[in-house]
Amino acid sequence: MKKLKKKIEECLKTVWTIDTCCPKYHVFWDKENNPSAGQCAVTSLVVQDYFGGELWYCKHFKHYWNRINGLEIDLTIHQFPKDCEPCFDRIKSRNILLKEKNLRRRYELLKNLVCEYLKGGEIMSKPTCEEQRNYVAQIEKKANIIVESAQKVIDKTEEMIKQMKYSTRVVIGIAVISWILSIIISFGLSF
Numbered sequence: 001m002k003k004l005k006k007k008i009e010e011c012l013k014t015v016w017t018i019d020t021c022c023p024k025y026h027v028f029w030d031k032e033n034n035p036s037a038g039q040c041a042v043t044s045l046v047v048q049d050y051f052g053g054e055l056w057y058c059k060h061f062k063h064y065w066n067r068i069n070g071l072e073i074d075l076t077i078h079q080f081p082k083d084c085e086p087c088f089d090r091i092k093s094r095n096i097l098l099k100e101k102n103l104r105r106r107y108e109l110l111k112n113l114v115c116e117y118l119k120g121g122e123i124m125s126k127p128t129c130e131e132q133r134n135y136v137a138q139i140e141k142k143a144n145i146i147v148e149s150a151q152k153v154i155d156k157t158e159e160m161i162k163q164m165k166y167s168t169r170v171v172i173g174i175a176v177i178s179w180i181l182s183i184i185i186s187f188g189l190s191f
């Protein structure tokens, strides 16, 4: 049981995200320092999926944890300071809990993440150095493509402006020449 608990704790630490955290606790959530903040309801529901037992609830801290075969298991207790001890106020029904839309969405997400982790899915493994380097290279490549295409647009616009200037000059030139010609012709005709 201890080994299993450790494994599940490890799993949860890896998969908890801000998206599985209760929106009210987003300000407290921190992947490194406080990963279990706002995760108590969804976590105890997932633990219940795997091990059964009851959902225990403390109304003072709005905190949930599990009681399995007479044993209390609280995998999100570390979000509280050490002198903060939730007490047992009542057993909560999972069906009533899951009627709340946001909680249900977060529960389903956490359930999937835990399931993927236990299957050894790739999404849980940290990227290797090489993968990270490739990722950065990909982003840089994309950025370069954007810069290049922007430069192309600028070049084309400049060329268009140049051509416009040139054709304006030609039009003005023709107008001036024809004006001069018309004067010369009219002079020629008057003599």
Ligand SMILES: [Zn+2]
Residues within 6 Å of the ligand: 057, 058, 059, 060, 061, 086, 087, 088, 089
């Ligand atoms: Zn209480």
